[in-house]
Structures are given as C-alpha cells and as structure tokens.
Amino acid sequence: MIEVQDLVKKYADCTAVNNVSFTVGDGEFVALTGRSGSGKSTLLKCISGLLKPDFGEVKIDGRDIHKLRNSERAVFRNQTAGYVFQSYALEPKYTAFENIEIPLLIGGISKSERRKRIFEAAEFIGISEILKKPAETLSGGEKQRVAIARALVNSPKIIFADEPCGNLDKKTGDAVMNLFLEIKNLGTTVVMVTHQREDAQKADRIFEMLDGEIINENI
Ligand SMILES: Nc1ncnc2c1ncn2[C@@H]1O[C@H](COP(=O)(O)OP(=O)(O)OP(=O)(O)O)[C@@H](O)[C@H]1O
Ligand SMILES: [Mg+2]
Incomplete structure (x- = not known):
C-alpha cells in the first residue's frame, strides 16, 4: 500500500507538486494523467523514491521511504519497486x-x-x-x-512507469499496455503516467493533474 500525504516538490521557479495526498491499495492499477508540465513525472519520482520532496511523506507498507537511510532506500528501490521510463534508460x-x-x-x-x-x-x-x-x-x-x-x-510489489507507451506506435503501445494489465493481474501494484485517455481508462483509477495538484479522481 502506498500512502502519499501533503506532498510538495518545488523547483527554483515553480511548484511542480503542490500538496498532493492519495493512497493506492495493494494490487491496484492507477493512471496519472494531465497536460504537459502538470507535474506527473515529478510526482512519480517522489513517490518512487527517486526524488526527495520538500514536504510531506510517502509511506510504502507503513514505512516513510524518504526517512530511510540511503542504504535502506537502495534496497527498497532494488527489491520493492520496478521502474520503467519513457526513454527506456x-x-x-x-x-x-x-x-x-x-x-x-x-x-x-x-x-x-x-x-x-x-x-x-x-x-x-x-x-x-x-x-x-x-x-x-x-x-x-x-x-x-x-x-x-x-x-x-x-x-517487485510495485511497478512505476512513466509514459511507457509514449514513444511507440499504436499497435506496439497496445501490446505494451496489455503487458501492464497482465502484470496487474498477477497482483502487482502499477502506477503509470500516460497521456493516452484510452490507456488511462484501462486502469482501476485515474488521477488527473493540473498545476501540481490532483484536480480530478475517477474511481
Ligand atoms: N529538473 C527540473 N528543474 C526545474 N524545473 C523542473 C524540473 N523538472 C520539471 N520541472 C518543472 O516542473 C513542472 C512539472 O514538470 P514534470 O516533468 O513533472 O511535468 P509532466 O506532467 O511530467 O510533463 P510531461 O507530460 O511533459 O512529461 C514543469 O513546470 C517543469 O518545467
Ligand atoms: Mg513527464
């Protein structure tokens, strides 16, 4: 279970994530949508432990991942979470x-x-x-x-994916999307950023972001 409370991440000239709170249950598939620059990637990095927020907490199975020692967080990142980036990396x-x-x-x-x-x-x-x-x-x-x-x-218990279908043609993107649905059906929690409405609608819940806030949540 992921519990996000009052999360804030500021860059020099903007607040990319502005006081966001939500929870994701075990085995849930959540899609994060919203226009370019709305803060999706920053939020995903904060909740997956890649980026330290300025305020707020991210608890995974009751443990605040940003309060872990570096070595503990490295183990968390290796054992509990998997990451898929748009640019493959x-x-x-x-x-x-x-x-x-x-x-x-x-x-x-x-x-x-x-x-x-x-x-x-x-x-x-x-x-x-x-x-x-x-x-x-x-x-x-x-x-x-x-x-x-x-x-x-x-x-891993959780997969974080940032626009995993963003660079793919429709057919390949659909195949990759189906893979994520299979992964979810195996019991893995999935948090995915996507621009595609059609893909987001396959998730259990959709969070829509604007200016760093979640403005809409469809269950
Ligand atoms: N490393 C950074 N330094 C300064 N500002 C940043 C940095 N990364 C993101 N931002 C700013 O924070 C805001 C949110 O960016 P973010 O990348 O999270 O948006 P996004 O919703 O993922 O957009 P996209 O759909 O284009 O990927 C934007 O205004 C962006 O310019
Ligand atoms: Mg992004």
Missing part, C-alpha cells in the same frame, strides 16, 4: 540479457538463479528471441519490453 552496448540482469546483480543473486529469472521474464514479455542483441540495435518496442523485463525481474 537501457545500457546501449549491453545485450538485452545484460540489461535485464542489472537489478539481479545489484541484489546479489547467484548466476544460475539470474539466468532462470531472466529467461522467465523474457518469456513472459515475449523477448526470448532478442536476448543476445545489444540494446542499441533494438526497435523502440523491443527496447521498451526489455525495460519492462528489467523492472519485473526482481518480482
């Missing part, structure tokens, strides 16, 4: 396999267990055929799938 020279392996290496997983988990994740996501290819040679849809496999490979 893959290591270009590494193969798909090596990219997916990174969180497992950080988590100190043995080689045989790493191979097993990578092959399982790749099969689930439908990228078994491309595991040996360097990331820089893959198409956008393939890169996004590798990024999702990397986010899933540690079986």
Whole structure:
C-alpha cells in the first residue's frame, strides 16, 4: 500500500507538486494523467523514491521511504519497486540479457538463479528471441519490453512507469499496455503516467493533474 500525504516538490521557479495526498491499495492499477508540465513525472519520482520532496511523506507498507537511510532506500528501490521510463534508460552496448540482469546483480543473486529469472521474464514479455542483441540495435518496442523485463525481474510489489507507451506506435503501445494489465493481474501494484485517455481508462483509477495538484479522481 502506498500512502502519499501533503506532498510538495518545488523547483527554483515553480511548484511542480503542490500538496498532493492519495493512497493506492495493494494490487491496484492507477493512471496519472494531465497536460504537459502538470507535474506527473515529478510526482512519480517522489513517490518512487527517486526524488526527495520538500514536504510531506510517502509511506510504502507503513514505512516513510524518504526517512530511510540511503542504504535502506537502495534496497527498497532494488527489491520493492520496478521502474520503467519513457526513454527506456537501457545500457546501449549491453545485450538485452545484460540489461535485464542489472537489478539481479545489484541484489546479489547467484548466476544460475539470474539466468532462470531472466529467461522467465523474457518469456513472459515475449523477448526470448532478442536476448543476445545489444540494446542499441533494438526497435523502440523491443527496447521498451526489455525495460519492462528489467523492472519485473526482481518480482517487485510495485511497478512505476512513466509514459511507457509514449514513444511507440499504436499497435506496439497496445501490446505494451496489455503487458501492464497482465502484470496487474498477477497482483502487482502499477502506477503509470500516460497521456493516452484510452490507456488511462484501462486502469482501476485515474488521477488527473493540473498545476501540481490532483484536480480530478475517477474511481
Ligand atoms: N529538473 C527540473 N528543474 C526545474 N524545473 C523542473 C524540473 N523538472 C520539471 N520541472 C518543472 O516542473 C513542472 C512539472 O514538470 P514534470 O516533468 O513533472 O511535468 P509532466 O506532467 O511530467 O510533463 P510531461 O507530460 O511533459 O512529461 C514543469 O513546470 C517543469 O518545467
Ligand atoms: Mg513527464
């Protein structure tokens, strides 16, 4: 369960997140929508522990992630949460396999267990055929799938995704969206930023942001 209370994040010349509070239940799929600049990415970074807010708290299973020691937060980020970014954030020279392996290496997983988990994740996501290819040679849809496999490979409780379908054509985007619905159906909590109304409507709840605030919540 994610509990966000009175969250504020300011940059030099603007308040990107302005006093936001909400909760997300275990296994829920929440879509964050809103026009460009409304604060979606900043909010996602704050609730996933990537960015420290100025005020407020983010509790995950009762623990305030911004009050954890750095080493504890690193373990949280490795074990509890998976991240998918619009820009994929893959290591270009590494193969798909090596990219997916990174969180497992950080988590100190043995080689045989790493191979097993990578092959399982790749099969689930439908990228078994491309595991040996360097990331820089893959198409956008393939890169996004590798990024999702990397986010899933540690079986996190929560997946945070920032416009995971943003760079994809409609057909590939729909396939990636269906993957997220499958992930949700396996019991994983999903918080996804999206511009696409059609995608947002597949979520359990939609939060609409404007000027750093949640102005609308459709249950
Ligand atoms: N690193 C930064 N430094 C200064 N201002 C920033 C920074 N990142 C974001 N902002 C500002 O904070 C506000 C919210 O930005 P954010 O990226 O969270 O919006 P967004 O809703 O994700 O937009 P988009 O749909 O374009 O991705 C914007 O006014 C933006 O200019
Ligand atoms: Mg954004």
